Amino acid sequence: MNHFFAYIDRMRYIERWALMRNSVRENIQEHSHQVAVLAHALAVIRNEFFGGQVDAGAVAAAALYHDAGEILTGDMPTPVKYYSPHIREAYAQVEQSACEHLVSMLPEDLRADFAPFFFKDESDEELWKLVKAADKICAYIKCIEEKKAGNTEFDRAAESTLESINALDIPEAEEFMKEFLDGYRLTLDEIKE
Numbered sequence: 001m002n003h004f005f006a007y008i009d010r011m012r013y014i015e016r017w018a019l020m021r022n023s024v025r026e027n028i029q030e031h032s033h034q035v036a037v038l039a040h041a042l043a044v045i046r047n048e049f050f051g052g053q054v055d056a057g058a059v060a061a062a063a064l065y066h067d068a069g070e071i072l073t074g075d076m077p078t079p080v081k082y083y084s085p086h087i088r089e090a091y092a093q094v095e096q097s098a099c100e101h102l103v104s105m106l107p108e109d110l111r112a113d114f115a116p117f118f119f120k121d122e123s124d125e126e127l128w129k130l131v132k133a134a135d136k137i138c139a140y141i142k143c144i145e146e147k148k149a150g151n152t153e154f155d156r157a158a159e160s161t162l163e164s165i166n167a168l169d170i171p172e173a174e175e176f177m178k179e180f181l182d183g184y185r186l187t188l189d190e191i192k193e
């Protein structure tokens with residue numbers, strides 16, 4: 001028996017933003033779906049407006065699995081994960097081990113098909129940059145939603161996340177932010193207009 005997909009299904013039990021008071025809880029399954037949608041959009045924007053030739057489907061699939069290792073490790077809060085180079089390096093090893101374990105749960109003849117979504121390869125640098133940008137944009141959207149709900153706990157997170165998006169210097173992310181981000185600040189009635 002193979003338990004890979006049973007583990008993947010448990011992404012819904014791993015909560016994000018553990019150190020923050022949340023108006024709306026978010027789990028890594030919901031987050032991964034949102035990252036996949038936005039990563040796909042960034043890939044399409046790259047191909048349509050910036051002369052790229054990335055496989056938008058592969059970008060979306062990588063985004064779906066980008067946090068799967070957290071099924072085994074839990075979601076390490078960003079302030080803890082990046083507290084020191086030593087902790088970041090140790091956690092990277094833990095993440096790597098978790099991903100290896102998950103992939104090993106697949107039948108041997110499927111592992112090569114799934115492994116690229118768990119292990120970053122230099123040949124896929126463009127793909128992973130888009131996933132990272134989408135991940136950061138999703139974090140920023142979470143901050144917008146929390147602030148909209150009156151939760152000032154996310155004020156500083158919004159500032160630092162926006163800074164990190166800008167530091168990526170990815171034109172597709174800038175284009176997405178310019179064209180689509182304001183919609184996240186609106187109410188449902190305003191979106192319908």
